[in-house]
Amino acid sequence: MHRSARLPASFEPNPLSRMLSERRAAHLPVVDLTVSNPTACGFAYPEAEIRAALADRAVLGYAPDPLGSRRAREAVAAFHGRDLRADDLLLTASTSEGYALLFKLLGDPGDEVLVPSPSYPLFDWLARLEGMQARAVPSYFHERWHLDLGALDAAASGRTRAVVVVNPNNPTGHFLSRTEWAGLTELCARRGLALLVDEVFADYSLEAPPDALPTALEDTDPPCPLFLLSGLSKIAALPQVKLGWLAVRGPGAADHLEALAFLADQYLSVSASAQAAAPALLALAPGIQVQVRTRLRANLAALDRALADRPHLSRLPVEGGWSVLLRRPALDADDACALRLLRETGVLTHPGSFFDLPGDGHLVLSLLTPEAIFSDGLERALPQL
The missing domain is CATH 3.40.640.10 (Type I PLP-dependent aspartate aminotransferase-like (Major domain))
Structure with missing residues (x-):
């Protein structure tokens, strides 16, 4: 049967996704610093109000x-x-x-x-x-x-x-x-x-x-x-x-x-x-946004504290959004670095190449990550960079 050329030639997972699946299947710990799903980040949603909104008679x-x-x-x-x-x-x-x-x-x-x-x-x-x-x-x-x-x-x-x-x-x-x-x-x-x-x-x-x-x-x-x-x-x-x-x-x-x-x-x-x-x-959105912005700023401050005594590491300015670019010495390719961190420390990061960042030397972290998990991930990962 013919398949459209618009689709990928293969649905094989990339090496980072494959390693992540293998770790989770083996019940090995994963500290996820890439999480972008806000409903999985521990925010206090106004549950009763949201349920009531979705129960509107117009449905x-x-x-x-x-x-x-x-x-x-x-x-x-x-x-x-x-x-x-x-x-x-x-x-x-x-x-x-x-x-x-x-x-x-x-x-x-x-x-x-x-x-x-x-x-x-x-x-x-x-x-x-x-x-x-x-x-x-x-x-x-x-x-x-x-x-x-x-x-x-x-x-x-x-x-x-x-x-x-x-x-x-x-x-x-x-x-x-x-x-x-x-x-x-x-x-x-x-x-x-x-x-x-x-x-x-x-x-x-x-x-x-x-x-x-x-x-x-x-x-x-x-x-x-x-x-x-x-x-x-x-x-x-x-x-x-x-x-x-x-x-x-x-x-x-x-x-x-x-x-x-x-x-x-x-x-x-x-x-x-x-x-x-x-x-x-x-x-309800403004109240939820306050929580999100508080989380983003707290994690950004935690990252700055963690980088203070690591002059070989730095971050780029974060004008807005939910991500931060961590700059590191390009001793290995970004893909290889992300794989190494996951294998050796259990910390999941995104390589800069995932977003078409030029060259090597960048990892992408999610500032949406729950604060304790974010700090734990930094403690595990930064010494390996």
């Missing part, structure tokens, strides 16, 4: 709207502010589904999107599954991360349809500066490209500089088509509820939203329960 009816229920869209618009309206929004089951809809909207098989790297590897597969290609364009680090606008401009071809940026970036934590935003929107307008901005981590600012752009929604009249993605997964630390959204602004916004509604109408994937619960869950 007993079915009134499909390809844009999503107006009540839920109004709640999203109110949460974000910045002159966002319900009529600017389309609900999705996740930000990944949002990307799939946008790639269907913007491209044909063989077209491409530009993605500044380092970045999350999911973009490669989301584009490939739509018959497109995600082309990585390296950013550069000089005291902080910077978009290379010249490289993005040079990389754009006749098959380029969009630029995808994450604000703040995962895993570098880089917020776009306002200068970068102006250059990026000008580039997209001049090249006839759409701009996709993923802001799932925008509420988790940590060490953002004064010129950081807190949200692309500040730009109420962008010169290029702008599609902003977010959702409950990070905003309310509720990935299991499966509710995301797209905000559409810029030239042709109404037409683009109409086309997206047509695409969404073929699936109608957003559940009635997620839409009915959205207003209440968004109202």
